[in-house]
């Protein structure tokens with residue numbers, strides 16, 4: 001394995017780049033010098049990194065939807081609706097699934113079909129096919145900052161095009177856009193390719209352009225223990241910082257127990273800062289993003305708004321810098337622009353009513369933060385050990401050994417032995433740690449919390465709890481109580 005956690009030299013970067021830009025004809029329109037000049041003209045209020053920093057300093061939680069359709073004009077109409085009718089503070093372009101798999105020829109068919117049929121035949125915005133000119137039309141039509149949101153193992157060409165187009169943030173990472181999104185793409189490949197995406201940001205940062213990077217927090221969004229997703233987020237933040245990224249939003253997906261969710265965000269922010277400082281990455285600005293409920297949604301729209309409001313409450317009380325908004329169409333599919341705007345209005349109403357409020361520190365909250373940080377540290381320290389100090393190599397080896405193990409992940413590179421379940425308060429615990437190197441004390445803690453549930457439900461602690469928890473939300477509950 002020749003992977004190293006080392007900043008690519010500009011020569012190495014440019015060498016890879018000459019190949020990357022050939023992956024689709026639109027790559028030839030990316031000119032870094034011209035892009036630097038274009039990005040210098042982006043006003044502060046349209047720069048994601050700057051708007052996030054301002055929000056954190058003011059103690060404000062920003063609301064951002066997901067959104068993407070095939071054709072440029074329709075996408076502009078959608079985003080303007082979310083900006084004006086929804087009140088979105090930040091806008092996305094959610095990229096379609098073909099682009100995420102680098103299947104640009106099929107994107108082209110999807111675009112032509114969308115024109116022919118008069119509706120979006122792609123489940124997102126095909127930014128690579130639209131190229132810099134098309135992506136700049138989108139960026140210039142809106143009035144708030146724009147971010148690419150996707151799930152792309154090889155996002156190198158996509159990243160080149162969106163950043164050259166004024167989109168000042170890119171979501172993803174070598175772990176978070178592999179393990180939950182791909183079946184057989186190696187960790188070595190995706191970590192290498194995301195080093196490129198981060199090095200591109202480093203290139204712009206060296207020329208005075210501030211860009212934001214956002215590791216994808218929720219992972220599979222299904223009973224992921226907070227320390228597992230936090231370990232991934234911290235590792236991706238460190239890998240990004242090595243490539244020169246200076247503005248990082250670490251993310252977390254709502255699990256449902258309010259105290260644990262707030263503890264997870266507080267632990268994530270402080271532990272990311274701690275590890276960045278430990279490894280000498282000065283001047284990296286860290287913010288947080290809370291993803292509203294990533295599990296199955298109720299079809300009933302009133303219930304869906306209940307879920308959206310709970311997620312907004314957790315984000316506000318946690319003090320997250322940003323919250324990613326769900327819609328009342330979540331159970332149905334791609335939302336209409338009206339439903340998407342409703343989700344944002346619901347979210348902002350809750351955020352506004354809770355403005356200035358935070359969950360006060362308590363013994364319970366402090367204890368949960370301590371537990372999450374301790375579990376997270378067990379994983380990261382062991383990853384560093386097996387990598388002989390090299391975080392990138394340690395991450396590849398760590399997943400091979402199951403030191404970090406994402407539940408219900410499709411990737412064959414995920415170990416798949418760890419199993420989670422909710423305790424009697426709905427907090428997600430380690431039912432079977434697998435090879436995750438938790439200390440005996442932490443294993444005993446998780447076991448005791450699950451036994452509390454077993455005693456309450458008069459049943460043995462076991463995998464049936466996991467199964468019941470997965471089906472619970474579809475029944476309108478958080479914890480899968482026995483029938």
Ligand SMILES: CCC[C@H]1O[C@@H](n2cnc3c(N)ncnc32)[C@H](O)[C@@H]1O
Nearest residue numbers: 066067068069094123124330334335
């Ligand atoms: C990891 C992200 C999953 C979420 O991402 C939403 N999502 C995907 N594609 C679009 C789109 N084109 N427009 C609005 N939301 C979208 C799904 O609903 C799901 O909640």
